[in-house]
Structures are given as structure tokens and as C-alpha cells.
Amino acid sequence: MNEWLYSLRWSLPYIPCPGERELGQVTVQAGECCPASLLAQWVPGSGYAIFIDFMTLKPARPWSDERKAATRRRNLERRINRVAPLFAEELTERELAARPDYFTGK
Template sequence: MKWRYSLRWKLPHRPCPGPHELVSEVVDAGQQAPESVMSLWVAGAGYAVCVDFLDDRQIRRWSDERKAATRRRNLERRVNRIAPLFADELIERELETRPEYFRGKSAR
């Protein structure tokens, strides 16, 4: 596993005076921030020393079937909690309104 240290702008209420990220360096996990990052850091200047934990594992994506089943189950729970008397009608209306979403398709 590797860690990535960087010096990034962290004042959201002020515009960044230069690049959003000044410097970054990847090191082995557990090591301290490298001198190349710490030498540029000035307390109170708006840039902060940040650490990102890099992982080699692949991101596991849900299949469309699994997303669809989860979305339908969550819809049923939500509607049954809020309006149990009209649940069947409201669920059917929502399934007709957004059929692609409840088939597991993403908007992207």
C-alpha cells in the first residue's frame, strides 16, 4: 500500500492564488511527509498537507440486477413507511415514471 502526500489549497471561502495543488509525492505506507512537501508548507497560508491512501484493489461495481433489486426494495420500504394505505399505487406510479432507474441503469 502507498500513501500520497500533497500540499493543497484548503480555504473554500477564498480564491486560490495559484495552483490548487502545489506538490505531491507518493511514499510507502507509514512514512512521514517527505521534505519536498514540508519545505513548501507555511502555517496559515491556506495550503494544507494532505494524505491520500492509495489502494491497488479494483473497485467492485454492482450489477444492474443487484442495483435494480435494491432500488425497488428501498422504494417499497420508503413508501410503506410514509403512506402504507396507498403503497401499491404509489410504487406502481414511481416504477412507470422512472423505469430505467428501477432496471438498474445509471444516469451516467
């Protein structure tokens, strides 16, 4: 089940924090409002703000070898075309020959 994390944190990046950077935090079920205990600590204009972080339980999915290979080749072509568009084909072939495993997604 998803959870949300409400916290009262210092929110002015160019002004040094006068005390604790985080005054409190509360974890609630997704969709619930900010708890009254945290709202009671907040003072408008004090430099602190209420933040919400969405805690997800989904694990990161690994990329398939085909997707990695396609992305690596596309990035290679982009880099080479930006630096040396006249010799792009030749330089791309050299790089693919020099590191075949990398560009097949291994």
C-alpha cells in the same frame, strides 16, 4: 502494493487562492511519513495544508443481480411509503409489473 499521495494544497474554501491550488505532490509507499521536501514548502498560516490521499489498487466489485434487485425494491418501497403510505402496496405492485427486469437486477 498500496501507495499514499501527499500534497500541499490550498485549504481555505471561502478565500480565493492567491496562486497555484497545489504547490507540490509526492507519492510514497503506504505507512511512510510525509517527505521533507514537501514539509519544507509548507508555511503555517499561509492557507496551504498538507493532504494525504490513500491510493488503493482494489478494483470495484460489481453488485450481484440479487443484491441490485433487493436494493431497488427496498428503495422503491421506501419512496412509495414516504409519498403515499395508504396506497403503498398497490403502487408497489404496479411499479414491479411495469418494470420487471429492473427489479430483478438486470
